[in-house]
Amino acid sequence: MQNASTTPKRLSILLVEDTFSERYYIASLLQSFQPDDIEFEITQCEDGLTALDTCKLHDFDLIISDWRMPNMTGVELCKRLKASNNPAFFLLLTGNDKTEDMVYAMETGADDYITKPFLASVLKVKVLAAVRLIQAKKNIR
Template sequence: MKILVAEDDLRLLKNINFMLKKDLYQVDCAKNGAEALDYALVEEYDLIILDWMMPEMDGIEVCCKLRKNGYGGGILMLTAKDDPQDVILGLDNGADDYLIKPFKMEVLLARVRAILRRKDKPLEQVIQIQSYTLQVDARKFYRDSMEIELTKNEFLLLEYLFINKGRILTREQIYNHIWGYNEDVSNNALDALVKLVRKKIDDGDHPSIIQTVRGIGYKLRDSNV
């Protein structure tokens, strides 16, 4: 698998390059958006990792130009922007996934593997389970056709559970997906977040769709009984 990494933070670029090569990927590196676009137009990459804020051409512009030019590989955006509208902008312009800085390298590698796995199997964009509907690209969540307003972290929790429906997710997996490399977050943050989400989305007549797997983590409940 061949990967292009575009990042103007040279220290971070070096670290990503090292970790990817350690996992036996072929890696090319670019230090700005224009250089990344030049590489991508002459080489074939399975995945391109783009920093959002780069000199000469930002990651969004590179992403948009690549998709218009017919690039069909994976694109992972790295960004310090955590506003939902910024995330939507990146996804709407062709990114497959995003990772908010700062992050753990283990999380980056997991995102890389996930994108490469689904390269030939597009991510399901509308996921319906029981009376709930999650729209991945639009970043909206509904119960019985009624939209439920969610914060960024609340949506990230539900998105991760819905995309991985049928699987038990460990506390560490969920924690890393939502907070990444943020050591200031307390150990109780996940439990508090789950409690808030349950309060918003549960109908009160059935067990919560978010099922606690004692000693491991969480999963989506298979049925409403």
Template sequence: MADEAARLLIVDDDPELLRFLVDELSEAGFRCSGCDNGQDALLRLRQEQFQLVLLDWTLPDFSGIEVCRRLRNSGNTTPVLMLTARDDIDERVNALDAGVDDYLTKPFNLKELHARVRARLRSGSYQRSDDPSSEQLSLGDLQIQLLERKVLRGEQEISLSQREFDLLCHFVRNADAVQSRQSILEAVWGSPFVGDPNTLDVYLGYLRKKLEKSGQPQLLHTIRGAGFMARVGAPKP
């Protein structure tokens, strides 16, 4: 059963498909709202809080890519799942570069749609619980406050981008487990991963620079020949 508190915004200019998606995902337990153009979508996202946006590529005013780009430029980090009939590899790359978190090609299987929605909600760190301990993650002196999207190393607050935050949460949730490059890319960037696998190294570099200062225990480790791991290690020189 889906988390009943999860709010979804569904944006599609096909009235029948929009109504179908709202009904289908509402029956699955999500709280769904719909709109049929990019301007209304951006207005709703400025005024209300959603945990996920299902966004059509082709809209009457401007493209879903432009909606996502404007959303990210405004500092909004709400996860976006793009729904589109387009299946060209270059277009997928453009969507991901604009800030889209995942991509599902029409016509899609309903089971896969539900799975993608659940996966995006997990990777976006959204969950509802009456237990305050479930609203944060920790590793050594690192604290991640999920609902506030705040990261602390000791007493120092660390500013992270949306992707850096998602990557760090994934590592900490799977602390002490060696993970392959591909599994991390698919978990954080979406499956199937489209893009340069070295993207992971770039973002790991960003995280290490922000999180691991001289004298602090190293948290993010490269395991030669196997992958990567989060664990409390020896202090950095």
């Protein structure tokens, strides 16, 4: 029997990306970044509307979403989730590389922002920083 201190903590991640190959690639990267003491539970959606419905059924610690998608953009998803008091850390991925796009994304509630194409190492440090913030937030409750 394992004691509680050796049981990995779970962190639920929602990955929202309309392109299957990118979604698969990002999910694979996330699995490779997983710290030893944390188990990533990754749920995948192909657009913002499906993700919004999924968030009604499940709570997520981290949401990683593309900006440009059919049915509902990542920015609109972020706005709706933050308006509904969804406390998930929201990381937006986008090809929009202008400063005003980044400012707009952050003003709508995104917690962080990565431009595409991105280096795997950049995604890794952003995800691990988010994990530290999520863990700190859980320890405060």
